[in-house]
Amino acid sequence: MSLRLIPGGRPRDAEGLLVTGASEVVTMAGGLRAGARQADAGILDAAAMGGLGTAGAPIVACWGERIVAVGPRDAVEQRLEAEGLPLERFGRLDAGGGVVTPGLIDPHTHLLFAGTREHEVSLRQAGAGYLEILAAGGGILATVAATRAASAEKLARHGRRWLDEILTHGVTTIEAKSGYGLDLATELRLLEVAFQLGREGPIDILPTYLGAHAVPPEFRSRPDGSEAYVRSILEEQLPGVAAQGRARFCDVFCEEGVFGADECRRILEAADKLGMAPRLHADELAPSGGAELAAEVGAVSADHLAAISDQGIAALAAAATGERPVVATLLPATSLFLMSDHYAPARRLIDEGIPLALGTDFNPGTSPTPNLPLVMAVGCLELKLSPAEALSAVTINAAHALGLGDEIGSLELGRQADLVVWGVPEAAQIPYWMGADLVRTVVKRGRIAFEHA
Amino acid sequence: MSLRLIPGGRPRDAEGLLVTGASEVVTMAGGLRAGARQADAGILDAAAMGGLGTAGAPIVACWGERIVAVGPRDAVEQRLEAEGLPLERFGRLDAGGGVVTPGLIDPHTHLLFAGTREHEVSLRQAGAGYLEILAAGGGILATVAATRAASAEKLARHGRRWLDEILTHGVTTIEAKSGYGLDLATELRLLEVAFQLGREGPIDILPTYLGAHAVPPEFRSRPDGSEAYVRSILEEQLPGVAAQGRARFCDVFCEEGVFGADECRRILEAADKLGMAPRLHADELAPSGGAELAAEVGAVSADHLAAISDQGIAALAAAATGERPVVATLLPATSLFLMSDHYAPARRLIDEGIPLALGTDFNPGTSPTPNLPLVMAVGCLELKLSPAEALSAVTINAAHALGLGDEIGSLELGRQADLVVWGVPEAAQIPYWMGADLVRTVVKRGRIAFEHA
Numbered sequence: 079m080s081l082r083l084i085p086g087g088r089p090r091d092a093e094g095l096l097v098t099g100a101s102e103v104v105t106m107a108g109g110l111r112a113g114a115r116q117a118d119a120g121i122l123d124a125a126a127m128g129g130l131g132t133a134g135a136p137i138v139a140c141w142g143e144r145i146v147a148v149g150p151r152d153a154v155e156q157r158l159e160a161e162g163l164p165l166e167r168f169g170r171l172d173a174g175g176g177v178v179t180p181g182l183i184d185p186h187t188h189l190l191f192a193g194t195r196e197h198e199v200s201l202r203q204a205g206a207g208y209l210e211i212l213a214a215g216g217g218i219l220a221t222v223a224a225t226r227a228a229s230a231e232k233l234a235r236h237g238r239r240w241l242d243e244i245l246t247h248g249v250t251t252i253e254a255k256s257g258y259g260l261d262l263a264t265e266l267r268l269l270e271v272a273f274q275l276g277r278e279g280p281i282d283i284l285p286t287y288l289g290a291h292a293v294p295p296e297f298r299s300r301p302d303g304s305e306a307y308v309r310s311i312l313e314e315q316l317p318g319v320a321a322q323g324r325a326r327f328c329d330v331f332c333e334e335g336v337f338g339a340d341e342c343r344r345i346l347e348a349a350d351k352l353g354m355a356p357r358l359h360a361d362e363l364a365p366s367g368g369a370e371l372a373a374e375v376g377a378v379s380a381d382h383l384a385a386i387s388d389q390g391i392a393a394l395a396a397a398a399t400g401e402r403p404v405v406a407t408l409l410p411a412t413s414l415f416l417m418s419d420h421y422a423p424a425r426r427l428i429d430e431g432i433p434l435a436l437g438t439d440f441n442p443g444t445s446p447t448p449n450l451p452l453v454m455a456v457g458c459l460e461l462k463l464s465p466a467e468a469l470s471a472v473t474i475n476a477a478h479a480l481g482l483g484d485e486i487g488s489l490e491l492g493r494q495a496d497l498v499v500w501g502v503p504e505a506a507q508i509p510y511w512m513g514a515d516l517v518r519t520v521v522k523r524g525r526i527a528f529e530h531a
Numbered sequence: 532m533s534l535r536l537i538p539g540g541r542p543r544d545a546e547g548l549l550v551t552g553a554s555e556v557v558t559m560a561g562g563l564r565a566g567a568r569q570a571d572a573g574i575l576d577a578a579a580m581g582g583l584g585t586a587g588a589p590i591v592a593c594w595g596e597r598i599v600a601v602g603p604r605d606a607v608e609q610r611l612e613a614e615g616l617p618l619e620r621f622g623r624l625d626a627g628g629g630v631v632t633p634g635l636i637d638p639h640t641h642l643l644f645a646g647t648r649e650h651e652v653s654l655r656q657a658g659a660g661y662l663e664i665l666a667a668g669g670g671i672l673a674t675v676a677a678t679r680a681a682s683a684e685k686l687a688r689h690g691r692r693w694l695d696e697i698l699t700h701g702v703t704t705i706e707a708k709s710g711y712g713l714d715l716a717t718e719l720r721l722l723e724v725a726f727q728l729g730r731e732g733p734i735d736i737l738p739t740y741l742g743a744h745a746v747p748p749e750f751r752s753r754p755d756g757s758e759a760y761v762r763s764i765l766e767e768q769l770p771g772v773a774a775q776g777r778a779r780f781c782d783v784f785c786e787e788g789v790f791g792a793d794e795c796r797r798i799l800e801a802a803d804k805l806g807m808a809p810r811l812h813a814d815e816l817a818p819s820g821g822a823e824l825a826a827e828v829g830a831v832s833a834d835h836l837a838a839i840s841d842q843g844i845a846a847l848a849a850a851a852t853g854e855r856p857v858v859a860t861l862l863p864a865t866s867l868f869l870m871s872d873h874y875a876p877a878r879r880l881i882d883e884g885i886p887l888a889l890g891t892d893f894n895p896g897t898s899p900t901p902n903l904p905l906v907m908a909v910g911c912l913e914l915k916l917s918p919a920e921a922l923s924a925v926t927i928n929a930a931h932a933l934g935l936g937d938e939i940g941s942l943e944l945g946r947q948a949d950l951v952v953w954g955v956p957e958a959a960q961i962p963y964w965m966g967a968d969l970v971r972t973v974v975k976r977g978r979i980a981f982e983h984a
Contacts, residue, residue, distance in 0.1 A: 196918065196963035203915045243968055415965060417912055449966035452905070459870055462656045465649065510649035512868060513902035513966050515696055531984055 092169035094158075095495070095524055097138040098151070100173040101130060101503045105148055106180055106474040106488035110405075112398055112433040116475075119466040119505060120488070122149070130175060138178060139168065140495035143523040148489050171526070173499045176518055177508070179469065180487055181250025181496030182450050183476035185407050186381050186437030189240060189254035189275075189283070190233050190268050193224030195443045202417055208363060208444065209335045218258070218292045221442055225258035225268070233271045240440070241281050244448050245528050248517040250496040251477075251486055252281060253437075255329055257288030260307075262318045265289055269324040280520075280527040284480055287325035287354060289315045290337050290345050308341045312348050320352035326481075327378070328354035332361075332368035339367035346375050355481060361386045362412075372404045373397040379435065379479040381407040383422040391423075395430040405479035406432050408471075409439040410456045411447050424461035434463075435479040436471040451516065454509040465506040495524035545622035547611075548948070548977055550591040551604070553626040554583060554956045558601055559633055559927040559941035563858075565851055565886040569928075572919040572958060573941070575602070583628060591631060592621065593948035596976040601942050624979070626952045629971055630961070632922065633940055634703025634949030635903050636929035638860050639834050639890030642693060642707035642728075642736070643686050643721050646677030648896045655870055661816060661897065662788045671711070671745045674895055678711035678721070686724045693893070694734050697901050698981050701951040701970040703734060704930075704939055706890075708782055710741030713760075715771045718742055722777040733973075733980040737933055740778035740807060742768045743790050743798050761794045765801050773805035779934075780831070781807035785814075785821035792820035799828050808934060814839040815865075825857045826850040832888065832932040834860040836875040844876075848883040858932035859885050861924075862892035863909045864900050877914035887916075888932040889924040904969065907962040918959040948977035 105120035128134025133152040138145060141163055147154040155165060198211055211217040225233070237254075244252065254275075256268035269285045276283030289311045297303040297310075319325050328349030330342040337345075346356040356375045360368025362382035369390030372380035380394065383406055397404045408422045427434060436457050439445035447453070454468040463471065477487025486494050499519040500508055508516060520528040558573040581587025586605040591598060594616055600607040608618060651664055664670040678686070690707075697705065707728075709721035722738045729736030742764045750756040750763075772778050781802030783795040790798075799809040809828045813821025815835035822843030825833035833847065836859055850857045861875045880887060889910050892898035900906070907921040916924065930940025939947050952972040953961055961969060973981040 194960060194963065196957075196959050199911055199963065200917060203911075203917075246968070411965065414912060445965075446963055447965040447967065452966035458652055458656075459867060464653060464656075504649075506649050507647060510647065510652065510899055512864065512898075512900040513905035514900065515699065515968070 092167060094139060094141040094146070094163060094168035095171055095521065096168045097140070097171045097173060097178055097497065097499070097521070099130065099175060100124060100136060100178040101175050102177045102505050103136040103138060103148065103489060104177065104179040104469060104505050105490060106470065107490045109474070110403060110433050110478045110483055111470040111475055112403065113428060113431040116428050116434060116470050117464050117466045119469050121505060138489055138497060140521070140524040143495055145489055145491060145493045145495050147491065171499070171519060171521070174518070175503055177500040177502055177505045178489070179498050179500065179505065180473040180489055181498055181520065181522065182248045182472045183480065183487055184244070184249050184252040184437050184440070184450050185379060185435050185476040185479040186409060186439050187252050187254050188257065188439070188441035189252065190237050190271055191221050191225050191258045191442050192228035192232065192236065193221055193442065195220060198443060208416065212292065217443055219295055221258050222260055222292070222294060226261070226264050230267050230271050233268065234275060237271060237275045240448050241275060245281055245520055246515070246517060247449050247451055248498040248500070248520060249450050250281060250520065250522050251284070251480070251482070253284045253286055253327070253480055255286040255288040257291030257329070260289065260292065260294035262315050265315060266318060266322050269319065269322060273324040280522040284326045285324050286327040286329045286357065287319045287349070288329040288331070290330040290342065292331065292336060304337070304341070308337070308345065311345055316348055316352060320354070325354050327357050329357045329359065331359040332366050332371060333359065334364040334366050339371045342371055343375065346377070350375070357381065361390055365390060369394050376402040377404050378481050379405045379407045381437070382409055382412070384413055384418070384420045386423065391426065391430055391432070394427070394432045398431045398433060403433055405435045405475055407435040407437050407479050408457070408461060409437050409445065410460050411453045412439045412445040414456055414460065415445050421460045424457070424463060428467070433475050433478065434467070434471050435476040436468060437476070449513070451508060452513050455512040458509045465509050468509050469505060495521060497521045501530070545620060547592060547594040547599070547616060547621035548624055548974065549621045550593070550624045550626060550631055550950065550952070550974070552583065552628060553577060553589060553631040554628050555630045555958050556589040556591060556601065556942060557630060557632040557922060557958050558943065559923065560943045562927070563856065563886050563931045563936055564923040564928055565856065566881060566884040569881050569887060569923050570917050570919045572922050574958060591942055591950060593974070593977040596948055598942055598944060598946050598948050600944065624952070624972060624974070627971070628956055630953040630955055630958045631942070632951050632953065632958065633926040633942055634951055634973065634975065635701045635925045636933065636940055637697070637702050637705040637890050637893070637903050638832060638888050638929040638932040639862060639892050640705050640707050641710060641892070641894035642705065643690050643724055644674050644678050644711045644895050645681035645685065645689065646674055646895065648673060651896060661869065665745065670896055672748055674711050675713055675745070675747060679714070679717050683720050683724050686721065687728060690724060690728045693901050694728060698734055698973055699968070699970060700902050700904055701953070701973060702903050703949040703973065703975050704737070704933070704935070705734060706737045706739055706780070706933055708739040708741040710744030710782070713742065713745065713747035715768050718768060719771060719775050722772065722775060726777040733975040737779045738777050739780040739782045739810065740772045740802070741782040741784070743783040743795065745784065745789060757790070757794070761790070761798065764798055769801055769805060773807070778807050780810050782810045782812065784812040785819050785824060786812065787817040787819050792824045795824055796828065799830070803828070810834065814843055818843065822847050829855040830857050831934050832858045832860045834890070835862055835865070837866055837871070837873045839876065844879065844883055844885070847880070847885045851884045851886060856886055858888045858928055860888040860890050860932050861910070861914060862890050862898065863913050864906045865892045865898040867909055867913065868898050874913045877910070877916060881920070886928050886931065887920070887924050888928040889921060890929070902966070904961060905966050908965040911962045918962050921962050922958060948974060950974045954983070
């Protein structure tokens, strides 16, 4: 009955794809989630619609790269006929009683780097903190040295190795930051490789310029090191990055001992004028005015927030009711990996009406995990999110954290046909089977991009 | 150069397998690890032996189901020639610069059950404890009801689904407990299914009888419920399980509010006489004399120990220097999933010379993870183990926790040829890439059982 689909394609001659046999279709229809709506996943439940396999069961219809209908099978089929899209031109993907969700979106990764830092785990076990390791010339600076020495080809090989795995975790779009170059040439190399890997596909990649990730070694010995490096960002790196035209965003590490709020404001405002939308690493280790700055500059996302202050929460809550809500992108795997008891106050943020996203923070120093479903589990266990809240956080809200809320993150008419079939009968089980491989099929832009063996 | 190997086989006509191209061979040679030796993984490092691809680089030779040589390539080849095992009868498996370890061993799983309990996460978020959920008739009793209603076929389907995934995490042997029947018929069904799944392979399964997992509902309303149920274990279940002949071990849940140390002693002593070696769930939630009892009865393993007392530690430390050391099998994913701050005092146990193993505790209520490498990561982050200590804990020490220390868990002459090729250049990176899929090839009894796509 259902045609066999091959990875990378639809059945021969098929121009569309009908995803049938889902126990639940998690639509995430209706835009950004905040407050109580964070828990509304917009689920179409086959059991409540007549039962699996009936004419009332929910299906998803894709045509080309787009979703053209979502709903009960009979209604979708009528609509397709009316639109002049004959059913025989659709291939079939049988979800086999599993759950269908939008493709997951990872809104915070440091995809590209060279070298590994597993030895820092033992330093932290012995009591050293992130900033201590950094001050001793370790931490991120070790990654910077290795990354500067790495060719574009080497970085691309590394990127492909991890993108191949990231896809198997159900992720169809990621953000990827530079920030391990800290000089123009290497930052441009990182951004170019990220851009080219996105062009290769199937995962879409949004490059972010993160020159203000740390003060690089050649500036650290100077008495005016931090200010001099900020000037080099403003005068040399930002114009160069803008001329290259690959970076969609500009990010800064706003943190005590790294860059102050005033330095970050200057960088983000200059980047914004050059067409790079602002986003921030904010209040990860200590309250540093990062969340307040995010609201002030209209950032799409404020990330980490494990140490957000009351004023920071108030600023994001005010932004949430305005025209430019700032998504709070929480990264709980980082707290876990840093052996910190300090997690972002997720429930309070939800109570204050602030929309939450979740990301992996994939990076070699503080979160070497490519596994976004695992991060959802940690979000439920450590941030006390419900499964539906965690799902919103890695789909529609993560899309908004990338300025793509009208394009991806939900299964709605006209959206990009990115979706995942999961081998569980209820969406609530996705974060429950901690660290399990539940992804059965990934569809990207209407085509099968991954199938579980 | 290297023959292509197919899953389930060796190359046509090959009777042996040479595993070459490893950056490190983690041998775990030399028996049970305790104290400082927990961190000695017995690593043969190609870089220190002349370099990858040289005649001095370490290789592993398997013949039939056994390991016949481990060491520098030239020495191994000479030995094989001398033994009359000509090299042309060996297939080649190229580790591609990755790490080779013994097949991982999961010494504590509740593999077989029906139903799921994801809703308990929200109860715990709201503050309910394990014993509260149990006292309200939820928790394990929900799983017991679903499991009693499940046919052997249904349980076997469930088991195969998870065993298929467990293999991809590099696990080649597991223990599997009954304990969701709590009546003779269902306990026998669970043990029989576990046994048959092990016979199907490729993963070896050691069935454990765990009738004393909880007091079942039909006994709970009786004033003498617990004692009456213990009598039914002693008089009905144990003789029935012994007659069936599938259970290798007898386990008990020695815990405040579940079974007391005296009840557990009676059960374990009776089981021992019937040929089932004792092991215990001990001191998981409160100190209950479980560790002391483990030492007293000469258990192969005392499991959980998140709430072990000073006396319990002293008892295990004394046993560790005697003829029957008790392996402390820690289950940190359970603490994580229960949102507990209470982890077993792993460093203190190591300091006291007690050998540690790690297990998933795979079960639907308190640890729904099939991912033993993820448990290693949690062991490093929450128990403060080093990567080498965590590796010992899931190989040689886990083998001893199953009474199989002379058979599996190390890459030594005569041991079963169970091994894993990992896609990382150093063993220390296995727990570092948290939640990543690093397993490239799994060899079970000398044959390729899994290859990463």
